[in-house]
Amino acid sequence: MLATQVRQKDSVFYFAAYPASELLDKVRFISRFYGEGEQIAPESVPDDDDIAQFISRVEHSEGAFQRSLSRSKVRAIKNFYENAVHQPPIPGTVLLFTAERLRFTPRSGDDNLGILTQPTGKFLIIDGQHRLAALHFYRNERPDEAASLHVPCVIFDGKSEDFATEMFVIINSTPTRINKSHLVDLYEKVSWADPDKKYSARVVEMLYKEGDSPLRYRINRLGGRSKQEKWILQAELFNEVHRWVHADWRSIQRTGTDRRHVERFYRVIRDFLKAAENVWGDAWGNANYFVTNSVTLKAMIRVCADLSAEEDIEEDRVKRWTQRLMPWRERKADFKATGFYERFPAKGQVERVSRIHRELARAAGIELAIRGRRKKA
Numbered sequence: 001m002l003a004t005q006v007r008q009k010d011s012v013f014y015f016a017a018y019p020a021s022e023l024l025d026k027v028r029f030i031s032r033f034y035g036e037g038e039q040i041a042p043e044s045v046p047d048d049d050d051i052a053q054f055i056s057r058v059e060h061s062e063g064a065f066q067r068s069l070s071r072s073k074v075r076a077i078k079n080f081y082e083n084a085v086h087q088p089p090i091p092g093t094v095l096l097f098t099a100e101r102l103r104f105t106p107r108s109g110d111d112n113l114g115i116l117t118q119p120t121g122k123f124l125i126i127d128g129q130h131r132l133a134a135l136h137f138y139r140n141e142r143p144d145e146a147a148s149l150h151v152p153c154v155i156f157d158g159k160s161e162d163f164a165t166e167m168f169v170i171i172n173s174t175p176t177r178i179n180k181s182h183l184v185d186l187y188e189k190v191s192w193a194d195p196d197k198k199y200s201a202r203v204v205e206m207l208y209k210e211g212d213s214p215l216r217y218r219i220n221r222l223g224g225r226s227k228q229e230k231w232i233l234q235a236e237l238f239n240e241v242h243r244w245v246h247a248d249w250r251s252i253q254r255t256g257t258d259r260r261h262v263e264r265f266y267r268v269i270r271d272f273l274k275a276a277e278n279v280w281g282d283a284w285g286n287a288n289y290f291v292t293n294s295v296t297l298k299a300m301i302r303v304c305a306d307l308s309a310e311e312d313i314e315e316d317r318v319k320r321w322t323q324r325l326m327p328w329r330e331r332k333a334d335f336k337a338t339g340f341y342e343r344f345p346a347k348g349q350v351e352r353v354s355r356i357h358r359e360l361a362r363a364a365g366i367e368l369a370i371r372g373r374r375k376k377a
Helices: 020-024 050-060 067-083 129-141 143-147 161-172 180-186 195-209 234-247 249-255 259-283 294-310 317-335 349-363 369-376
Strands: 002-008 011-019 094-098 104-107 110-116 123-127 150-157
Touching: 002 104, 011 020, 020 129, 020 143, 020 150, 067 129, 123 129, 129 143, 195 234, 195 249, 195 259, 234 249, 234 294, 249 259, 259 294, 259 317, 294 317, 294 349, 317 349
Parallel strands: 094 150
Antiparallel strands: 002 011, 002 110, 011 150, 094 123, 104 110
16 A cells, blocks of 8 residues: 655654545444444454543443434435535545554655555544444445545554554544543543643542542543432533642642542542531432532532641541531522522623632631632742
């Protein structure tokens, strides 16, 4: 296969115009796609193929393309292939990955142009599954026209699964593709993630899975298996935890950022939420109250940051903080679901979270400390 070798810093990859029929026989579809009366069945994903496992989870999760959207998107792309005359039907590149090391033989006189061997196995599609699915159905209906098509492809070879995962995240990190909750799950894998984001992601993971967490399985990870009612999106909780971590990052770095210190940070939030649960009583987790909805939970995380800045003694913390937050019990009626937004008027969620944060902190006599720390930074 004729290909162009592309070098960018330490990376080497290839660009090729792949004949459509050959390409469709060399790629793996790991999601189910539908056409008119037929479907592409997903291939099985080996347990040891981390990147294929990840993409498969994303494609089948609550935040990714559902069957109806996938069907309509494939149909729309196929329709474009059928009607495109002057425009190229596939103007954008499809990104392919193989863990095999492909052999590139330069042509004489041009080190960047040469012959690239094909992998013995199939390519994993990092970006372009819907385009290739539509091409599959288009080829079935119009094989002669499809035979004339060449698909522009960028090929990555011989890299680790972590490289492919990172590339998948980079390509898909827009609001119309992967939900941000999936990115939070991947901060540990990708090399470009800031250390404070990785630290925050570890804390959020513990809040989701630890048996003593008041938020266990209540965080919507968009694909988590728990059937329990979800209170807050993982991305929203991550934003609040990261807001706090980012403001305190200098002092956190001085103390330590290893797992032991992440667990210590987690215990602060855990103990605060346990104290809050004690104070709110029957309103905690009650659908008739907005105590554990995302707006109030985000505001309470900010109060937790303020309170932890005042005192940081772990012994008997839940008991002490329960007493400190006891004035909230008198405000319980304000958090009834009926009339909640009228009692806390705001132009949007950001303003409402800030307002509830201020009111809860004031009620408990807690100074707003995050703002001061940010000014110092």
